[in-house]
Amino acid sequence: MNRYLPVARQHFLTALASTSVVVKCICVTVFVLYLISWLANTQVALAITPGYLFPPNFWIWTLLTHGVVEQHVWDVALNVATVITAGRLLEPLWGALELLVFFVVVTVAAGLLSGLSYVLAYAATFDLSYLFDVHISGAPTFLGAVLVALKQTSGDTTVLRVPQIRLKAAPALVLLTLAILRLAGLLETSAPLVGCSYGALAGWVYLRFYQRHSRGRGDMSDHFAFASFFPEALQPAVGLIASLVHAALVKMKVCRKMVKRYDVGAPSSITISLPGTDPQDAERRRQLALKALNERLKRVEDQSAWPSMEDEEDNDDDEVRTDAPLLPARDPSPPAPSTTQNSTGQESSIISFEDAPTHS
Missing domain, CATH: 4.10.910 (30s ribosomal protein s13; domain 2)
Structure with a gap:
């Protein structure tokens, strides 16, 4: 165990160093408030207590601070890991400012909905424990929102191969795990389950309808519909x-x-964007098709064999050499030379082809 701690520490510092100031500030705030919790009860002062959130107390600052308040070191690790993951995977797509807006919107909205739910539970049961014994804080709120955002951006990424689990199923699996832990009595309260549920809902509503980007606002694609979070x-x-x-x-x-949108600025042709065929969905499908095509071409190249040089050498050896005379003599005996005398009186040897056919 001791030999893995330096490696984990090195990876953590490397990941933290590559993030923006927003991510660093959130992580430092979580760690500092955890140290302060050894001296003061930050759970009451900074976490959401439903009885103190609404009038007459109206502790509205807890809507902003509850997301960075932790009581255990493993909760601190989960919170910091969630923020760093968002910084590494979402910040390059959105930018540091948009990530900060996402964090604030999700934290405030999920905290308000969680507090209101416990107030309604008190109104139905008149049990004061729902008002003053419940403290909503920590990583579950932002964790649910980050999982929803990752489903939107890279939902087809495989998390586990056996059994095969893709990232788009992570929000439902995390909520199911928290519910099982609560039913088994391993969680003291239902606050983590409630916070994660409302964090996922707040994140989906913001990304679905309100987030601003170069293509307008929101994401109306089919793969990000609310029903896609449930089994088929x-x-x-x-x-x-x-x-x-x-x-x-x-x-x-x-x-x-x-509404229908018409993208007349497409480089090749006019692209009509209808509900359920958002450009984000089309780009996602295009990337999947390109990936599948590249894998298929790679398999075809691996199966095809290049021609061997030995085959060419064998072909060269099989070539017929034409060193023999084109017209072999019918008579094996050499022809008799005929001697004539030229005008200068010198004899010359002339080979006569007696066997050649005569033409009249």
């Missing part, structure tokens, strides 16, 4: 309920209506 058997029913809720929110002007 439940997706039709969830999609119907989500459509009804969305229609109600559009009438309340909380969400915007999905």
Whole structure:
């Protein structure tokens, strides 16, 4: 164990050094508040306590501070790892400012919804423990939102090969794990489950309808619909309920209506973007198709064999050499030379072809 600690420490420092000032500030804040928790009760002063969040106390600052308050060292490690992961995977796509906006929006929205849920639970049961014994804080809120964002950007990435688990199933698996731990009594309260659930919901709403980017606002692609977070058997029913809720929110002007968009600035031809065929979805499918094509071409190249040089040498050896005379003599005896005398009186030897056919 001791030999792995320096390696883990080196990887952690390298990852932290490559992130922006926003990520570094959040990580340092988490660590400093954890040290302060040894001297003061930060859980009450900075975490969300439903009984203190709403009037007459109205501790609204806890909506901002609850996401960086931890009580155990393993919770600190999880919180810092979540922030660094967001910095390494999401910040290059969004930028440091957008990542900070995402963190603030998710933290405030999830904290408010979590506190309101416990107030409603108190109103239904009149149990004061829901108001003053529950403290919502730590990494689960931002963890749920980061998993949703990773599903949007790289949902087809394989996390485990046996069994095969892709990143798009991570939000549902984490929530299921927290629910099992709570039912088994391994979690003291339901605050981590509630915080992670509302963090995932707040992150999805922001990314789906409100995030600004070069193509406008939000992401209306099919692979990021609310029903895609559920198993395929439940997706039709969830999609119907989500459509009804969305229609109600559009009438309340909380969400915007999905409209047709025409991208006339495409370099090659006019691209028509309809609901469910967002440019982000099209780009994602294009990248998958290119990846599959490259893998197929690589397999074909590996199977094909290059011609051997030995084959060429064998062909050269098999060539027929034409060193023999083209017209072999019929008579094996050499022809008799005929001697004539030229005008100068010298004799010359002339080979006569007596066997040649005569032409009349």
